[in-house]
Structures are given as C-alpha cells and as structure tokens.
Amino acid sequence: MAPETTAADAVGEREHPDKSPETSDRAREDAQAEGKKKPGQRAEVSNLDIVRHYFDGAVERLGMRDDLRTVFWSPYREVTVQIPVKQADGKTHVYSGYRIQHNGARGPYKGGVRFHPEVDIDEVRALASLMTWKTAVAGVPFGGAKGGINCPANELEASELQSIARSFMDKIEKVLGPTRDIPAPDVNTNAQTMAWFMDEYGKLHGHTPAICTGKPIALEGSHGREAATGRGCVYMFREAAPQLGLSPAETTFAVQGFGNVGSWAARIMQQLGCKMVAVSDANGAIRSDAGIDADELDRFVKSGGKLPDFGDAETIDPEDLVAVECDVFLPAALGGMIHEGNADRMQCKLLIEGANSPTTPTADAILNQNGVYVIPDVMANAGGVVVSYFEWVQNLQHFRWDEREVNDKLGTIMRRAYREVSARAKEEGIPLREAAYLVGIERVFEASRTRGYVS
Ligand code: NAD
DSSP: OOOOOOHHHHTTOOSOOOOOHHHHHHHHHTHHHHOOOOTTSOOSSOHHHHHHHHHHHHHHHHTOOHHHHHHHHSOSEEEEEEEEEEOTTSOEEEEEEEEEEEEOTTSSEEEEEEEOTTOOHHHHHHHHHHHHHHHHHHTOSOOEEEEEEOOOGGGSOHHHHHHHHHHHHHHHGGGOBTTTEEEEEOTTOOHHHHHHHHHHHHHHHSOOGGGOSSOOGGGTOOTTHHHHHHHHHHHHHHHHHHHHTOOGGGOEEEEEOOSHHHHHHHHHHHHHTOEEEEEEETTEEEEOTTOOOHHHHHHHHHTTOOGGGOSSSEEEOGGGGGGSOOSEEEEOSOTTOBOTTTGGGOOOSEEEOOSSSOBOHHHHHHHHHTTOEEEOHHHHTTHHHHHHHHHHHHHHHTOOOOHHHHHHHHHHHHHHHHHHHHHHHHHHTOOHHHHHHHHHHHHHHHHHHHHTSOO
C-alpha cells in the first residue's frame, strides 16, 4: 500500500529520481515494434499498447498472478452503439459510439466522452483502463470508464453535435446513472455537450444533475471544473519545481494543444510568473522567446482567430514544437505525440502530461535517459476527475461550493497524490510513472479483494 509521506520526503529532493535503466532497456527493445517516426507525427503504437506496456510493467513488479492480471486488465463491460445523424448535406451519416466500463471496484465508473474521427474501440479501452488507475492514484471513490464517438466534431454544426450527443445518451443510458457510471467532457466535448447529456437523461429519469460532470454553471456544474485539469497540472509543476531548481519567475514553458487543458494550464502557469515560449493546436504552432501571452491567445482563439495568425510570434512547423528550448513541456493534445522519432529532440527539464498517453514507452525511456523528469498522465491530469468528483458530491447534495473551496480541495488532493507517488518512486528507485501504476493497481486490488471479487 502507498506509504504516508510528508512534504519533506518528496519536495526538496535534489537528486533526480526518475532514472531506470531496467525500464529504459525494456522500452528500447520495444522500439523495433514501434517503428521509425518522423518528428511531430503521432506514433504508430496505439494508446492501448502504451497503457498495456505500463500495466504489464507494474503487475510484473508486483508479482501479480496471471489470472489476476487478466481480471484487472480486461474491461467489465463494453457497449458499442450505432449513431445515425441526418446532417446539413441531407444525408444520414452513421457513427460508432462506445462506452467502456473498465473497473468499478472502487466506486461508480467515471470517465470522459471524446468526439474525434480517430476514436476506435481500442483507444476507448486504453483510456478507460487509464481512468481506473487515475481515480485510484488520486484517491477519489470512482472506477474507470471512457466513451467516444468517431465523428469529425470540428466539421459539424452545433445542431449536428447535439443530435449525436442525444442519440448516444439514448442508447447508453441503461448502463449509466449517478451510482453506476458518470460521463464527463474530453477531446471536442465540453459543458454544452454535458448539458445535452443531462437533459436527455432527464427525459427518461427526471432531473438528475449527478448523471454527468463538467456541466455549465447554470446547470449545477461546479465552479472550477473547466479549469481543473490544467490547474491540476500546475499543482504538479509546483510540487516538482523545487526538486528541479525551477522558480516560477524564471520558468519557460511550451504547450502542445491549446484546448481546454492546455489553455488553462498556460494561463495559470502565467499567473505564477512563468513565460510561455511556444504553443500549438490542430491549426499550427508559434513561438516567441519574448513570450506569448496566454490570456490574449485564449481570447484570440475563442473569438475565432487561428492560432498561427496570433501576432508577435513566429510561425513554426508543429513538428518542431518539441525541440523548442524550455523548462517545462506540456503535451495537452492527443495520445502518442511524443515518440521514438522526436523524444531525443526535447530540451525541457520537466514534462507534465496533460494529455492522456502522449508519450510512447520508447519515448519515455529516452526521456528518462536524457534526464527529463516526467510527471505521468495517470497523476498529472487527474485534476479533471478530482473536480468532477467534487461536482458529483455537490450535485448529490444540491449544494454549491465557491471556487476558492474547490481549488483549495483540488490542491490538497493533487499534492497528496504527488507526494505518495514520489515517495514510492524514491523507495523503489523507479520513475514516477511506474510508481503511479503500482499505487493505482494496489488500491484497485485491495478494493476488489475486500469486496470478495478476487482472492
Ligand atoms: P480539447 O478538445 O479542448 O483540446 C485539444 C487541443 O488539442 C485543441 O486545441 C486541438 O486543436 C489540439 N490538437 C489536436 N490535434 C493536435 C495536433 N496534432 N497538434 C497540436 N495540437 C493538436 O481537449 P481537452 O479536453 O483539452 O483534452 C486534451 C487532452 O487532455 C486529451 O488527451 C484528453 O484526454 C486529456 N484530458 C482531458 C481532461 C479534461 O478534463 N478535459 C482530463 C484529463 C485528460
């Protein structure tokens, strides 16, 4: 079980703990399977392969029996549905929707729903499994789930997105519920999508705000939820910075993916005094050594501007973003974007994984060998699910906390997760990622054992 630790155990540690020749060797062998990639492209290794690799490493270290490995790897329930939508072109387009409930030993299933043309069942399986370990590492009483629809969200009109969201909810509502499974936003979904989900569910079950989280404030959403994942990443930065000798006023950072997670992380880093020197989104990338104002860029993008057109910055090839000299790199786009083909180009001291599975195992090994301190997705981006937990608690009580209370409680949980995982990493001489998986898997095992599911 995760040991109790103090701040002094974790922060103030000067020696770089994130080096593991064993991991590096194992992952380097996987490079052959991963294949050579051009910089900036997503790796061919799938999100499922990435999560499986880290899961296998952890259960091996824990010495878990083969039968139990199967129990904890395989999802509890997988639902695939057809979503036909009549679009503006007059044709009915058929999309596939997935909801995968991976493990519910620690509480109701919890996980976002993604709208993206590359969504497939394996990606959703990977993300559902990651949620199981993430909720356990954060210590919030949920299991892990994920959903996705393979629609080209960026090309669709709001009315089409609404039809897709409502149709999906109609088809999966039987396996959802405030005590069963609670969706949330992910890539290309947001508070509006959650409002449609809640409304559709309410037609069948009556007003049920706790059916999903990440809702608009006007519909019993929580203060602080929209910013929570980005804010959680910044709490991670604050924990790790002293170890790496970084002071906020001197820190430069780059963000890959200026969406919900990336833009909030950037704005909050900037509030601390850090300087954003490069940023990208699906439209392109820009850099400026003098700094790019994250608040102004956010306003510019939200008012319809394209990121590469933002003034006072040099447009760069998105493939070169990883090579920009900076202290902190924040991947906040899609999975597999840091891979064998570009990991060696990274110049940062600290990588905080805002995105899910942004780093392939081979890239992870390269970064470890190059002395880059990696705070893994399974803890770094847990801020979203932590404030989703707060939203759920508030909804069950029909009571609202103010933003300060939400942010303070988020900070407490993120700091605790960081300190518990980094203490374990130090104890075993392993990187944070391996330690986080050990902590998460042990907690899920313990809940399953005491329920009597496994022995
Ligand atoms: P989002 O849709 O708001 O933002 C995604 C951003 O990535 C957009 O700006 C998009 O333009 C950009 N992008 C897409 N392809 C890109 C590319 N090839 N290069 C650079 N940028 C690209 O999504 P989000 O909610 O911010 O999620 C981002 C990541 O964070 C995902 O991996 C998601 O699973 C993860 N995450 C999100 C939350 C949350 O609360 N929203 C919680 C945990 C993890």
